[in-house]
Amino acid sequence: MCVIHMGCMFGSNTIRLWYPQLAAMISNDAGGLCSAIAPPTEAAAVDDICVPIVADMLTYLQSAFVGAGSILTYGIGGALVNRCGKRLVAGFCGVTSAFLIVMLPFLGTSAVPVVATVTSALAFTSLCGASLSSITVDLFPTSLRVMAMSTFLMSGRLGTITGTVIFPALINYGCLPPFITIGSVLAVCGSACFLLPNTTLKKLE
Template sequence: MVPWRVFIWSWCAPGLVAALALLWLPESPRYILATFGPDKALPILAKMYAYNKNSRETNYPVEKIVTGTLDTSKSGGFVGAIKNFSLLFRPPLLRCVFISHTLMFAVFMLSSGLYVWVPDILNSMLRSTSEESITICQIIHEKFQAAKNSTLYASKGSCQSEVAVQVFPISMGMGAVFAVTYLAIGVFIGRVGRKTLYSSIMVICGLATVGAAFVPQGGAATALLILALCSGCAASILAAIAVDVFPTCLRAMAMCVMYMVGRTGAAVGSNLLGATLDMHCQLAFSVFGVFSAGSTLLIIFWPKPEKIREEMEQRGLSY
């Protein structure tokens, strides 16, 4: 039991260190400026200047912040949160919320929903004794049938599960593929454009999901599964697209709600895929792939950020 405790603590350590590091970071001066005004934001800017220049806060050359657009509502607490939350579901932000949240639901439904079952799928493929080239759906169906037959003869309370060792290096390779994908996104996002890059990734990953269910070769199916999981990298691109249209005082709340909807998609996807893998495997993969790829059509209706900003600034909300 000791090695497993060390393993769990090693997973928790980065998160704990990051949480402690946040205590030394100041709040966003842009958020403070929009919420509490220039007088509260100026000291934070001075502190950032001192950190970056290795100097003192008193040496900050700016003495006063002058802005023509401020959020004058300044309503805090629970009432203020409800008021701000309601703004997300009113025009012109309503269309942005609907599109971005639906797209994030699709991203997590495919990436996280499929990711839950990929290790088990890979294990079934690696432990398959079939000499013929069969699809992963046929392998999964044979596994379910074998499990049903074994329960008829197994003693009560017994449970046996074996994991192929090859699953672990493949999982490590998946992490390397994700890292390379994120690096490629950073290189090409400025050249290709955020919406084009997001749509391209989701369409490719959606087609890969459909293909993984019909390809009879295990190596090709594994590669397509890993490619399909790269759809999770599109979440950061979608967040970068969505964040531009929300005012400063609503930005954090909008992102939190969007990711909450995404996590809901992950839960729906994992349970839906788990319930249909045995009897409707190819249909399930096809629906997941088509829905993920087809959802990118919504990006066509994404409004121009400049238009949304102009309308929201007229209401006294700042960016």
């Protein structure tokens, strides 16, 4: 459970925390996401070094829209969990978010599909994390539940720290490596969710 949650937060919070920077870079570059974060290698002029990227109001509105997308997912998540089961919802959301994140570099030059894709991916990962939390609560008895949830949440924070450190390092290798890495981690974690015990509508013992 801790390893799966670490991978889920590795993908979710890395994209969430880096998205404002990515949005600002896209708004200052008409060539699209890949052109913004991994421009062609060429000799930099002296005047081009340390030029700040100006973030306009649209960047903050996009970030707010991305964050609000998870509200709708939590709204329908309860019905999905009761109907399909926590394990199935967690696995499906993990695999789907992996596919959406891998698709980010191929969305062209418009900011609208990027915002929509990031919103959907983060909404799915949020629902995946919530389902995993619910499964963790069901798996452990009351005497161990607090320690189990604390360890579970701590592993998620470690995944977030790891992702935010690794993401800029992967950008140095090009546009695709950071998104393929995050997508691969989410795909593995989503697939691992299908191996978890089914706790939906089971009695706590």
